[in-house]
Amino acid sequence: MTQYHPLTEQEAIEYAKSIPGLFQADAALSSREIGDGNLNLVFHISDPAAGTSIILKQALPYAKVVGESWPLSLDRSRIESEALQIEGELCPDLVPRVYRYDTILALTVMEDLSDHIIMRKGLIERRVYPRFAGDIGRFLARTLFHTSDLGMNQQAKKLRLQQFINPDLCKITEDLIFDHPYTNADTNNFDEAIQDEAEALWNDQELHLEVARLRQGFLTNAQALLHGDLHTGSIFVTEHSTKVIDPEFAYYGPMGFDIGAVLANLLLNFAGQEGWSPDNASRSEYRRYLLQTVKDVWATFEREFRSLWNEGCVDRISRTPGFQDEYVRQLLRDTFGYAGCKMVRRIVGLAHVADIDTIAEPAAKERAQRLSLAIGKALIKHHRNAASIDELIDIAVKAAE
């Protein structure tokens, strides 16, 4: 197929058949399109007789959810597959395997993870994932360290930065995370019950100053190759497995943005526990599990990151005593700040989270929203003074009292 066009189910089947080694030549394949109708078609192609399956993910040139046609470049499909390849080299067990990338069709053929569920769904169901903190901490440490000037050839890093310039997707983040929530923007979307919270966000100059700093970091700090959208909807899990998917927003930015994304989404689910009665014993138990996970994610990340640094930092002068401590402290601060920004925008902005929006009882939903904003704003305002992950836990605990 020599020209871009969105595939039909039949074409998807034909395409899957044409890749050697995936299916038997005579297999009777079936196809289901399982995308969420947003930015991509996702074909689940299977051979029911053999019990094998594959995913074909194709980028669409417009954003159906927004109504107006946002001219999103098909180049994001290339970025996604190239990011998956790099992540796959660094953490082969933590990302889906990529079999092929088709530039013309903006199509990635990858491992099917249908036996996993989206982590956000799992957390809403209050499932427990004992491997997760260790897995994601390792994912963060390895991808961030090894794509930064600390862990790869510094001239190759510049070429990689060039490869991952991602204007369209970065603009979405710059608008929706670092701008619109802080002004009366048309894209904002919040329940009437929290109109007062929204207006407080528009008027809080102390908050805007902190957000301006964090925005500047997002725009200019080409620190490492980020996943760029590492929320719990981008993570597939089972009790025994963690897979990070959808790195379409990948670009060179501040490490704390990826770490903050993970923590923010754990905290949004923490806030979403307002959907359960306070008398419900497992509510506080699950909250303790979430906060312990937050702590363990950071602890694993820090331990692995420092270990990679001590074993293989390529930058001679960065090995000066004291620099690593300072560097990690700055990562913690960035993490607080970016986590806060991601929490705030999910309450008043264009895109929400099911952890909160699926709370049926309006008063409980409102409490969850206000709790999220309280935690988010405190993280943003406190970030430049952060010294320990315990402070993040304390902010959440105090806000929920």
Next chain:
Amino acid sequence: MTQYHPLTEQEAIEYAKSIPGLFQADAALSSREIGDGNLNLVFHISDPAAGTSIILKQALPYAKVVGESWPLSLDRSRIESEALQIEGELCPDLVPRVYRYDTILALTVMEDLSDHIIMRKGLIERRVYPRFAGDIGRFLARTLFHTSDLGMNQQAKKLRLQQFINPDLCKITEDLIFDHPYTNADTNNFDEAIQDEAEALWNDQELHLEVARLRQGFLTNAQALLHGDLHTGSIFVTEHSTKVIDPEFAYYGPMGFDIGAVLANLLLNFAGQEGWSPDNASRSEYRRYLLQTVKDVWATFEREFRSLWNEGCVDRISRTPGFQDEYVRQLLRDTFGYAGCKMVRRIVGLAHVADIDTIAEPAAKERAQRLSLAIGKALIKHHRNAASIDELIDIAVKAAE
């Protein structure tokens, strides 16, 4: 000419004739190759009868001065001509005009500035340039503001960042400015008389920590399109004119690196005044002129930068009160730090400055070297606390007492 090769004088003449409008069709042209034999051929092509002339600058694929063949990419020629074009749009009176860029030959055809002299030479001759501070302050403000996320479309800025990725030239800076002076590297070059100073640099961990921070900024802070090598050898002057040349090192980096380069070279000449007897009245007069120039450069930059920001900052949340002050304060701190690094490397590193190396009397030369190092180290160590340009002046004055 369809394949790269270094031009002969005759080919240079033919090439110049082939560009419409530069010379009369029947003109008798002459050519002199006037390059410093380093990285480029520079042909001065003239029509003596008409009194017109032009420069053809061609990149060579190796660095003759280093002996070994440093495989420098010819792409630096493209970067130079594209940077000159952007600078020319922003400050047409402050850069040579570019008539053509030839990708295959790595050749730029530009305005001849033979009536100007290299500023470093002018300062060594203790000439005075009353326009300079205002001109260079304006050059810095306009080029840095308008290529940053404050002063241009932020998605176009990412494409420009991509266009100016410059691994080879950045590596030269990363090695020679931010690494080798601080270790017993083979590339270092210093007079035996200051062996003690060199060893002190290798052992000063407090200094290394500061340099590590500044190096990290150089590697990751994609703040604006820098000239990248803005020393007084990259500036052509007359009493009435200032022209910035040679932006081969252009890339997206921290603004303070360009500002610091200018100030560092003024301060190196300041130190070089040790070549004159302390009884020489014009020695202290010239030093006062240099320090006033330093002050005026920063003052002009700050004024113009803030003015551009107030009139046309494209970033909504950056206009939050307080953010501009903090941003400019950080620029001052970066400027101190990068100025210090540039001074230090010119005394013990691979490349020196004529302001100091041409001092005939060994004891005076040694004093100038030690003075440069004292100022440079103080700037590096103090930079994170810098609050006013006066502190930089004080550091220089006190060190020279």
